[in-house]
Amino acid sequence: MGRQKIIAFTAKGYDLPLTDEIEIEMEGEWETNSHGTQYKVETFLEVVPRTREGILGYLSCGSLKGIGPKTAERIVNRFGLDTLEVMEKYPQELLKIQGISQKKLDRIVDSFGKNKVFRELMTFLSPFHVTPKKANMILQKFRDQSVEIIRKQPYILCSVKGFGFLTVDAIARQCCAATNDPMRISGCVSYVLREAMKQNGHLYLEQEILVKDALKVLNKELNLQ
Numbered sequence: 001m002g003r004q005k006i007i008a009f010t011a012k013g014y015d016l017p018l019t020d021e022i023e024i025e026m027e028g029e030w031e032t033n034s035h036g037t038q039y040k041v042e043t044f045l046e047v048v049p050r051t052r053e054g055i056l057g058y059l060s061c062g063s064l065k066g067i068g069p070k071t072a073e074r075i076v077n078r079f080g081l082d083t084l085e086v087m088e089k090y091p092q093e094l095l096k097i098q099g100i101s102q103k104k105l106d107r108i109v110d111s112f113g114k115n116k117v118f119r120e121l122m123t124f125l126s127p128f129h130v131t132p133k134k135a136n137m138i139l140q141k142f143r144d145q146s147v148e149i150i151r152k153q154p155y156i157l158c159s160v161k162g163f164g165f166l167t168v169d170a171i172a173r174q175c176c177a178a179t180n181d182p183m184r185i186s187g188c189v190s191y192v193l194r195e196a197m198k199q200n201g202h203l204y205l206e207q208e209i210l211v212k213d214a215l216k217v218l219n220k221e222l223n224l225q
Contacts (some may be wrong), residue, residue: 013041013132021214023049028128034146043122052076055083063115066107071099087112117144124150134162151175155183158190165191165217179218188214 008182028041049055058064059072067075074097079086086093091109094100102110121135124147137160142149150157154172157163165187172184192213196202204215 004144009039011041012038013044014143016041016132018043023054027126038081042131043126044132049084050081052080055081059083063111064108065111066100066104071097074098087213088116090131113144117187121146125171127174130167137162153183155181155187158183158187185218188218192217 011012011028013026013028016024024044026039026041026044028039028043031038031040049058056072056076059067060069061074075087075094076083078097079093087108090111091105094105094108095102118135118139121138122130122132125135138146138150138157141160150171154175154177155168157168157171158165169184169188172181177184189210192210193205196213
């Protein structure tokens, strides 16, 4: 088996890690402009490091508040491959590390938690090509309960700027949401009204037309037409 070929390229996108210490999986498309050929990233996922070197690089890259290169090395030297599990389940153990006070530990726990929630949210939404920017908008609204809230009430995403009904409906179907969910119907009605204004400049629709168009969209999304 031959050696894998490594290709160096420039990637651009929202909130991409600014270090090569974090391994990520990206989806997007190539584009060519005055800067040459670049990869425009639409979505990305951080790969959880499995090696000692990977964990050390992740902790020392600067994305976790309260942990610098020296502190990261002390943590990994003590906990090894169990480091991330310790940080998630037994964070008080970090107080045994030289230089980590309770105040610094609080910063580390908060930062580590936000990183974990973001990874979980991006993993959950990755089939729908939700951008990191939009995922952050969800986090700002629902915080660490984001994934749980979306699983239970997916149509609540209609209240988040940038999420159209068609995208939300696709997410909701994966969550096995009821097709007669009042929030689904409300979201569809709002979508039909916005489309009528966008495409034809209408400020309103008569009830009969609104109901007809909304039913058309609802049934189309369920392949009932």
